[in-house]
Amino acid sequence: MTFQEKASQAIREAGGRMTAQRQIILELLETSDEHLDAEELHRRARVQDTSISLATVYRTLNTLEEAGLVQQRYHSPEHSRKYVEPVHADEEYHFTCRTCHRVIPFHSELMQQLKQQLEAELNVQVFNACVCVDGLCPDCRVSS
Amino acid sequence: MTFQEKASQAIREAGGRMTAQRQIILELLETSDEHLDAEELHRRARVQDTSISLATVYRTLNTLEEAGLVQQRYHSPEHSRKYVEPVHADEEYHFTCRTCHRVIPFHSELMQQLKQQLEAELNVQVFNACVCVDGLCPDCRVSS
DNA sequence: CTGCTATTGAAACCTATTCTCAATAAGAAG
DNA sequence: CTTCTTATTGAGAATAGGTTTCAATAGCAG
Numbered sequence: 001m002t003f004q005e006k007a008s009q010a011i012r013e014a015g016g017r018m019t020a021q022r023q024i025i026l027e028l029l030e031t032s033d034e035h036l037d038a039e040e041l042h043r044r045a046r047v048q049d050t051s052i053s054l055a056t057v058y059r060t061l062n063t064l065e066e067a068g069l070v071q072q073r074y075h076s077p078e079h080s081r082k083y084v085e086p087v088h089a090d091e092e093y094h095f096t097c098r099t100c101h102r103v104i105p106f107h108s109e110l111m112q113q114l115k116q117q118l119e120a121e122l123n124v125q126v127f128n129a130c131v132c133v134d135g136l137c138p139d140c141r142v143s144s
Numbered sequence: 145m146t147f148q149e150k151a152s153q154a155i156r157e158a159g160g161r162m163t164a165q166r167q168i169i170l171e172l173l174e175t176s177d178e179h180l181d182a183e184e185l186h187r188r189a190r191v192q193d194t195s196i197s198l199a200t201v202y203r204t205l206n207t208l209e210e211a212g213l214v215q216q217r218y219h220s221p222e223h224s225r226k227y228v229e230p231v232h233a234d235e236e237y238h239f240t241c242r243t244c245h246r247v248i249p250f251h252s253e254l255m256q257q258l259k260q261q262l263e264a265e266l267n268v269q270v271f272n273a274c275v276c277v278d279g280l281c282p283d284c285r286v287s288s
Numbered sequence: 289c290t291g292c293t294a295t296t297g298a299a300a301c302c303t304a305t306t307c308t309c310a311a312t313a314a315g316a317a318g
Numbered sequence: 319c320t321t322c323t324t325a326t327t328g329a330g331a332a333t334a335g336g337t338t339t340c341a342a343t344a345g346c347a348g
Contacts, residue, residue, distance in 0.1 A: 017314045017325055038305080053328045058305065076274045077216075079223045080304065080336085095268055104266055114254045118277060122248055124239055127279040130220045133262060135271040161294055161345045182336080197297045202336065224305085224335065 003030045003069070003086055010067040024048050025060045035073065035083040035094070035103065075103055076132030091129075097137035104137060147174045147213070147230050154211040168192050169204045179217065179227040179238070179247065219247055220276030235273075241281035248281060 001009075004026045008018050024045045028036070036044075042057045061084055064070040072082040075096045085092065093111065095104040115126045145153075148170045152162050168189050172180070180188075186201045205228055208214040216226040219240045229236065237255065239248040259270045 015325080019314070019326065021327075051328070055306080055329080056327060059326080062306095072221075074218070074223050077272060079218050079226075079274075082223075082304085095262060095266060095270075097268075098271060104268070106262065106266060108258055108261060110254050110258045110261065114252055114275075115277075117252060117254065118239060118250065122239060122250060123282040123285075124241075124248070125280040125285050126239075126277055127242060128221060129275065129277045130223070131258075132274045133259075133270055133272070136269040138267040141267075141269050159294085163295065163345070165296075195297070199298080199337080200296060203295080206337095226335085 007064060007067070007069050010069060011063065014063075014067060016063065021045075021049065021052050021056050022060050022063075024052065025057060029064075029070065029084065029086055035075070035085055035105075037081050037083050041084070071128065074130060074132050076134040079132070093131040093133070095133045095135070095137075097140050098134050099136060099140035102137050102139075151208060151211070151213050154213060155207065158207075158211060160207065165189075165193065165196050165200050166204050166207075168196065169201060173208075173214065173228065173230055179219070179229055179249075181225050181227050185228070215272065218274060218276050220278040223276070237275040237277070239277045239279070239281075241284055242278050243280060243284035246281050246283075 004023075007026050011018060011022070025041060028041055028044050032044075038054065038057050038061060041061075042052070042054045045052045045057065061070060061072070061082075064084075065072055069087060070084050071087055072084055073094065074081070075083060075094050077096070077098065090107055091111065092105045092107060095106060096102070097104075111129060111131060115129055118124055118126055148167075151170050155162060155166070169185060172185055172188050176188075182198065182201050182205060185205075186196070186198045189196045189201065205214060205216070205226075208228075209216055213231060214228050215231055216228055217238065218225070219227060219238050221240070221242065234251055235255065236249045236251060239250060240246070241248075255273060255275060259273055262268055262270055
């Protein structure tokens, strides 16, 4: 089942409706492997529907997040902007360069361990872990 | 050397000045073990100086962060607000309950490992790692 | 004490996101 | 296919956290 199919189904199950606007946004999320923010998504969506509004993009992203289909991420150290990514099995985290602002995604089994540790030691149930790391990327590290 | 002494020195070395307002903020940061945000700090600072402005609190926090004396943290899943804490040797991270919004601080050597892993594998230099975990705290977990 | 300039308070501004509200359109029911 | 209900939409106002501007103030070096 594709991401779009899952999403349509989840939206229906929650008593929602599939609209042309949502279809466009789902397509963009599925076909792009980048970390998009609402404005970039809006910019791309307008290619297909010139009148789609930014508010609709935000609303759709929130709907998808509530359905657990999408995650909102932040790129340290700038936490004022949300980036979305479809939920994958292997969660992706991000390193951001303070100098050139390049984003380097990474995976680490340590995060899985951290979740387990917290659940065991604090007796909590973990829904989401957000990790934002910043510093200097290989290039900027050398030239400074 | 106390936090306030270190801070005064760092500010001086950067060509800055020690003002009554900054003194008050430093005191509050030193004597409180909670995670404060700018508004709470402002509220408390006003007890001592009724006319201290919120802008001054923000400016002071930024100055202290640049000097490496304070860290700005976020509490997942709500990333819109910064919380400050003095820099400690053993970094503290936070778990936030989605239901009651309680914040449970935690330490984990896994974070140190994660930094080392990133530096080794991505060849980057890590300045700061922000980890925000959310889910259900022991109490809310039971009652749901 | 004097002068230079970092810092301040007040208020305007900025930016990402959410909300309001009237108009529109999914999609269930007939 | 038509009708009805109501979820969703676009436009723009509103909000919230934080930053900037600017004239006035006040550290602190000399």
